Amino acid sequence: MPIRPENRGRYGADWPEFSRYVRFERAGGRCECAGECGRGTHQGRCPNVHGAAAYGSGSRVVLTVAHLTHEPEDREQVRAMCQGCHLHYDRAHHAQTAYARRRAEAATPDLFEDA
Numbered sequence: 001m002p003i004r005p006e007n008r009g010r011y012g013a014d015w016p017e018f019s020r021y022v023r024f025e026r027a028g029g030r031c032e033c034a035g036e037c038g039r040g041t042h043q044g045r046c047p048n049v050h051g052a053a054a055y056g057s058g059s060r061v062v063l064t065v066a067h068l069t070h071e072p073e074d075r076e077q078v079r080a081m082c083q084g085c086h087l088h089y090d091r092a093h094h095a096q097t098a099y100a101r102r103r104a105e106a107a108t109p110d111l112f113e114d115a
Contacts, residue, residue, distance in 0.1 A: 003072075018075065023050065023063045025060040027080035033065065037085035048082035057084075066090070 003011060009038050022115065038115035040057065050063035066086045068077040081089065084093070 007072060012073075019065045022065050023080045027062060027063070029063065030080070031061075031082040031085055032079040033066075033081050033085035033089070036068070036079070037081065037089040039085060039088045046082060046085055048084070050082075052056055054082065 003015075026032075029050045031048040033042075033046040034044060035042070037046075048061045048063075050061055052061050053059070054061045060082045063080050064083055064086045066072055066079050066081040066089055068079060068089075070090070
Protein backbone atom coordinates (compact mmCIF):
# COMPACT_ATOMS: atom_id res chain seq x y z
CA MET A 1 0.00 0.00 0.00
CA PRO A 2 1.44 3.41 -0.88
CA ILE A 3 2.43 5.77 1.91
CA ARG A 4 -0.20 8.47 2.41
CA PRO A 5 1.23 11.93 1.63
CA GLU A 6 0.54 13.22 5.14
CA ASN A 7 2.61 10.37 6.62
CA ARG A 8 5.66 10.44 4.34
CA GLY A 9 7.76 12.47 6.78
CA ARG A 10 7.28 9.83 9.47
CA TYR A 11 9.20 7.19 7.49
CA GLY A 12 12.50 9.04 7.06
CA ALA A 13 14.45 9.94 3.95
CA ASP A 14 16.20 6.56 3.90
CA TRP A 15 12.95 4.56 3.87
CA PRO A 16 13.49 3.03 0.39
CA GLU A 17 16.90 1.66 1.42
CA PHE A 18 15.66 0.45 4.82
CA SER A 19 12.64 -1.25 3.23
CA ARG A 20 14.85 -2.98 0.66
CA TYR A 21 17.20 -4.15 3.44
CA VAL A 22 14.35 -5.65 5.50
CA ARG A 23 12.66 -7.35 2.55
CA PHE A 24 15.63 -8.72 0.65
CA GLU A 25 18.73 -8.81 2.84
CA ARG A 26 17.23 -9.69 6.20
CA ALA A 27 14.23 -11.73 5.00
CA GLY A 28 15.85 -13.13 1.87
CA GLY A 29 12.84 -12.13 -0.25
CA ARG A 30 10.46 -14.33 1.74
CA CYS A 31 7.56 -13.36 4.01
CA GLU A 32 8.70 -13.36 7.65
CA CYS A 33 5.20 -13.83 9.09
CA ALA A 34 5.13 -16.79 11.46
CA GLY A 35 1.42 -16.62 12.15
CA GLU A 36 1.16 -13.16 13.73
CA CYS A 37 -1.12 -12.16 10.84
CA GLY A 38 -3.82 -14.41 12.24
CA ARG A 39 -4.82 -15.84 8.86
CA GLY A 40 -4.36 -19.42 10.04
CA THR A 41 -3.32 -20.48 6.55
CA HIS A 42 0.26 -21.52 7.25
CA GLN A 43 2.19 -23.40 9.91
CA GLY A 44 5.42 -21.66 10.88
CA ARG A 45 6.87 -19.12 8.49
CA CYS A 46 4.73 -18.08 5.52
CA PRO A 47 6.02 -19.71 2.30
CA ASN A 48 5.35 -16.71 0.02
CA VAL A 49 8.35 -15.37 -1.94
CA HIS A 50 8.48 -11.95 -3.60
CA GLY A 51 7.57 -12.14 -7.28
CA ALA A 52 6.43 -15.77 -7.14
CA ALA A 53 2.88 -17.12 -7.19
CA ALA A 54 1.17 -16.87 -3.80
CA TYR A 55 0.08 -20.11 -2.21
CA GLY A 56 -3.68 -20.53 -2.41
CA SER A 57 -4.48 -17.68 -4.83
CA GLY A 58 -1.66 -17.87 -7.36
CA SER A 59 -1.46 -14.07 -7.51
CA ARG A 60 1.98 -12.45 -7.74
CA VAL A 61 3.52 -11.92 -4.28
CA VAL A 62 4.56 -8.39 -3.35
CA LEU A 63 6.74 -8.27 -0.25
CA THR A 64 6.06 -5.28 2.02
CA VAL A 65 7.34 -4.01 5.36
CA ALA A 66 4.80 -4.25 8.18
CA HIS A 67 5.14 -2.06 11.27
CA LEU A 68 3.95 -4.33 14.05
CA THR A 69 3.25 -1.30 16.27
CA HIS A 70 1.59 0.65 13.42
CA GLU A 71 4.12 3.45 14.05
CA PRO A 72 6.26 4.28 11.00
CA GLU A 73 8.97 5.75 13.26
CA ASP A 74 9.44 2.35 14.97
CA ARG A 75 12.03 0.45 12.94
CA GLU A 76 12.72 -2.14 15.62
CA GLN A 77 9.41 -3.99 15.33
CA VAL A 78 9.03 -4.58 11.60
CA ARG A 79 8.56 -7.70 9.50
CA ALA A 80 8.81 -8.35 5.79
CA MET A 81 5.33 -9.62 4.94
CA CYS A 82 3.57 -10.64 1.77
CA GLN A 83 0.61 -8.46 0.92
CA GLY A 84 -1.86 -11.07 2.19
CA CYS A 85 -0.28 -11.39 5.64
CA HIS A 86 0.29 -7.62 5.91
CA LEU A 87 -3.30 -6.72 5.03
CA HIS A 88 -4.67 -9.34 7.40
CA TYR A 89 -2.34 -8.19 10.21
CA ASP A 90 -3.44 -4.56 9.72
CA ARG A 91 -7.19 -5.19 9.24
CA ALA A 92 -8.29 -3.82 12.65
CA HIS A 93 -5.95 -0.83 12.36
CA HIS A 94 -7.26 -0.04 8.86
CA ALA A 95 -10.85 -0.17 10.12
CA GLN A 96 -10.02 2.27 12.94
CA THR A 97 -8.22 4.77 10.72
CA ALA A 98 -10.94 4.59 8.03
CA TYR A 99 -13.60 5.26 10.68
CA ALA A 100 -11.64 8.24 12.05
CA ARG A 101 -11.12 9.61 8.53
CA ARG A 102 -14.83 9.30 7.69
CA ARG A 103 -15.79 11.09 10.92
CA ALA A 104 -13.34 13.91 10.19
CA GLU A 105 -14.66 14.29 6.64
CA ALA A 106 -18.26 14.36 7.89
CA ALA A 107 -17.37 17.12 10.36
CA THR A 108 -15.83 19.30 7.63
CA PRO A 109 -18.36 21.72 6.14
CA ASP A 110 -18.82 21.70 2.39
CA LEU A 111 -17.91 25.23 1.31
CA PHE A 112 -19.67 24.80 -2.04
CA GLU A 113 -22.91 23.31 -0.75
CA ASP A 114 -24.94 26.52 -1.23
CA ALA A 115 -23.26 27.54 -4.48
